[in-house]
Amino acid sequence: MDSAAPGAEQRRLDACFLGPYGENDSLLEKLVVEFLRDHVHWRRNFHPEDPPAIPTTAAQHPQYQALEAKMRRELHQLSAALKQSVPFHSPRYIGHMASDLLLPGLAAQILALPYNPNNVSEDAAPITVQLEIQAGLQLARMLGYPSDPTRPDCAFGHLTSGGTLANYQALRLALALKAFPVALRAADVPDIGVPEDDWQAFNLEPAAAIALLVRWQDWLARLDDGEARAWRERFQAQRPETLGLVEFFARHRDLKVPQVLAPITAHYSWSKGLKMLGLGRAQLRLVATRGMRMDADALRQVLDDCERERQPVLTVVGVLGSTEYGTIDPLDEIVQARRDMAARGLGFGIHVDAAWGGYLATLFRNPDGSLRTPAEIRGEYRDFPQPEVHAAFAALAETDSVTVDPHKLGYLPYGTGAFICRDHRATALIAEQADYVFMEGASGDYMARYRQLGQYIPEGSKSGAAAAAVYVTHRVLPLDHANFGLMPRQTVLAAEAFQARAQRFARDMQGVVSACVPFPPDSNLVCLALNPHGNRDLATANAFVRRLYDELRCDPHKPLQVKQFFSSITTLQRSMVGDAELHRILDGLGIDTGTLDHDRADRLVILRHTLMNPYLIDHENGISYIDRYFEYLGVLLGTARG
Numbered sequence: 071m072d073s074a075a076p077g078a079e080q081r082r083l084d085a086c087f088l089g090p091y092g093e094n095d096s097l098l099e100k101l102v103v104e105f106l107r108d109h110v111h112w113r114r115n116f117h118p119e120d121p122p123a124i125p126t127t128a129a130q131h132p133q134y135q136a137l138e139a140k141m142r143r144e145l146h147q148l149s150a151a152l153k154q155s156v157p158f159h160s161p162r163y164i165g166h167m168a169s170d171l172l173l174p175g176l177a178a179q180i181l182a183l184p185y186n187p188n189n190v191s192e193d194a195a196p197i198t199v200q201l202e203i204q205a206g207l208q209l210a211r212m213l214g215y216p217s218d219p220t221r222p223d224c225a226f227g228h229l230t231s232g233g234t235l236a237n238y239q240a241l242r243l244a245l246a247l248k249a250f251p252v253a254l255r256a257a258d259v260p261d262i263g264v265p266e267d268d269w270q271a272f273n274l275e276p277a278a279a280i281a282l283l284v285r286w287q288d289w290l291a292r293l294d295d296g297e298a299r300a301w302r303e304r305f306q307a308q309r310p311e312t313l314g315l316v317e318f319f320a321r322h323r324d325l326k327v328p329q330v331l332a333p334i335t336a337h338y339s340w341s342k343g344l345k346m347l348g349l350g351r352a353q354l355r356l357v358a359t360r361g362m363r364m365d366a367d368a369l370r371q372v373l374d375d376c377e378r379e380r381q382p383v384l385t386v387v388g389v390l391g392s393t394e395y396g397t398i399d400p401l402d403e404i405v406q407a408r409r410d411m412a413a414r415g416l417g418f419g420i421h422v423d424a425a426w427g428g429y430l431a432t433l434f435r436n437p438d439g440s441l442r443t444p445a446e447i448r449g450e451y452r453d454f455p456q457p458e459v460h461a462a463f464a465a466l467a468e469t470d471s472v473t474v475d476p477h478k479l480g481y482l483p484y485g486t487g488a489f490i491c492r493d494h495r496a497t498a499l500i501a502e503q504a505d506y507v508f509m510e511g512a513s514g515d516y517m518a519r520y521r522q523l524g525q526y527i528p529e530g531s532k533s534g535a536a537a538a539a540v541y542v543t544h545r546v547l548p549l550d551h552a553n554f555g556l557m558p559r560q561t562v563l564a565a566e567a568f569q570a571r572a573q574r575f576a577r578d579m580q581g582v583v584s585a586c587v588p589f590p591p592d593s594n595l596v597c598l599a600l601n602p603h604g605n606r607d608l609a610t611a612n613a614f615v616r617r618l619y620d621e622l623r624c625d626p627h628k629p630l631q632v633k634q635f636f637s638s639i640t641t642l643q644r645s646m647v648g649d650a651e652l653h654r655i656l657d658g659l660g661i662d663t664g665t666l667d668h669d670r671a672d673r674l675v676i677l678r679h680t681l682m683n684p685y686l687i688d689h690e691n692g693i694s695y696i697d698r699y700f701e702y703l704g705v706l707l708g709t710a711r712g
């Protein structure tokens with residue numbers, strides 16, 4: 071790949087997408103028709119002796135024709151209305167986290183839809199439940215988690231409706247693991263190394279809690295059935311999953327309700343998750359950032375405070391690719407802080423919210439599963455990856471669970487998030503009928519254990535077709551740098567080109583506007599801050615960017631074609647960036663910071679660009695949509711200033 075010309079590299083993606091122009095229409099059409107026919111054959115071959123229940127003459131009946139006409143009318147209306155959709159497929163779309171869809175996934179989903187598998191359990195989806203579990207293992211391998219299901223500590227992953235629910239699942243599992251040793255203590259379980267007091271029990275690290283879980287299951291297995299059942303019931307009766315949080319903490323008055331530590335840049339799904347779990351939004355403690363990455367010193371400070379105040383920590387969330395800025399938290403430093411705090415008796419899990427950045431891990435993975443060194447990668451890019459970024463991806467293997475969204479950088483249709491935990495044995499604690507799972511013991515067959523997938527997931531019924539799409543995509547494009555990695559590679563190259571172009575734009579436009587990339591991007595989201603030349607007022611600068619954005623956003627009242635480009639906006643809030651950083655950016659733009667302290671508008675509105683489309687630099691036609699975007703911005707600036 072290193073030696074290949076950029077154009078040749080792009081050619082390797084030619085069969086991957088329907089394409090900005092619908093270039094692969096006949097390929098998709100062929101696949102859809104071929105497998106639709108295949109599906110019909112399957113129906114007919116189930117019991118060919120059963121005659122058709124709908125007569126061949128049915129289409130001649132007036133009711134049939136009336137219904138068909140109605141169907142067509144509605145479908146045409148729908149199809150017409152959908153023409154106002156957001157053109158995610160186009161390299162002119164650099165707004166939110168969406169792009170074209172991968173053909174193998176789209177075809178697999180369309181193929182599987184008429185079979186309508188329900189991944190709640192194998193009874194309703196004999197094939198696609200297995201594919202979902204396999205997809206979880208594929209993602210686990212990408213992250214550096216154990217992915218061999220014959221290993222007792224193999225990882226486990228499943229799909230969710232999206233990253234929001236995957237994050238919620240992480241909270242649920244973290245709480246179950248943390249409370250489990252406390253419940254064992256309360257049930258007076260003897261002999262298996264249950265910690266001395268509630269504080270210690272509540273502060274076992276996930277690995278230690280899982281080891282205790284295995285001892286507990288082995289201990290139960292040595293009892294006779296009736297005795298084992300009685301102990302299980304005693305234990306279940308003490309769990310927060312049975313008692314509810316109110317009663318659980320009422321019984322353990324010396325334990326404070328645990329907090330979740332996440333960077334200020336964390337997605338709002340964390341707030342939602344804490345509300346859903348009943349721990350409450352107040353338990354979300356936000357950690358300061360530096361350059362929009364979690365500040366490891368600030369984290370250590372918070373952890374020190376927690377230890378001193380005997381404030382338990384449920385989990386520390388590291389963000390791998392923040393939603394607004396694409397920045398990557400120092401996971402390696404979080405892992406180190408966890409190690410240090412464990413020695414001081416404060417134990418907690420680490421969850422990585424990689425809803426956005428998860429698939430970037432393919433850039434760091436060799437086809438044999440090993441991690442690529444910084445030296446191996448660096449020659450392929452201008453600056454990527456910064457040493458901190460490489461260290462963060464290398465540390466993924468030491469975290470406890472991860473959220474990844476196949477429907478974001480996995481280029482798959484909506485309805486697919488993923489939750490992956492490093493050691494699957496923990497899932498016994500979130501099974502709906504825990505007794506049933508406990509009975510199987512720790513040594514049960516991995517694939518058999520997850521047949522009743524609905525036992526473990528937050529949802530019930532859900533799409534097996536979506537699971538098929540994820541699995542097939544990962545098979546066609548294995549999750550390493552030489553295969554799936556081709557796509558994130560294009561996006562990182564595009565981000566580097568975008569940043570360089572933005573710097574040139576800033577120079578060229580000096581007399582018109584002050585422009586800067588407010589902080590160097592870690593991955594493939596690049597922001598642009600703008601201020602009209604000569605303006606010193608923050609509110610005026612913000613109004614200016616909002617006017618610009620009016621031209622760059624989706625507007626259902628205007629024909630799509632009048633739009634040249636789509637981008638998005640975000641804000642840099644003082645509470646988020648910190649005073650020093652905000653002052654640096656505002657000074658650079660020539661905005662007066664003197665009024666900031668009493669100005670309510672203590673936020674800077676900036677443009678945000680998600681560089682996901684693999685054809686942003688179209689080597690075939692020698693077009694850079696990045697150049698064109700900046701040329702267009704130049705034109706817009708004239709109008710927005712007026």
Ligand SMILES: *Cc1c(COP(=O)(O)O)cnc(C)c1O
Pocket residue numbers: 231232233234235237337339389391392393423424425426475487
């Ligand atoms: C998108 C995103 C989420 C939420 O995922 P959904 O799929 O929209 O539910 C959570 N965290 C991060 C970092 C995200 O980018």
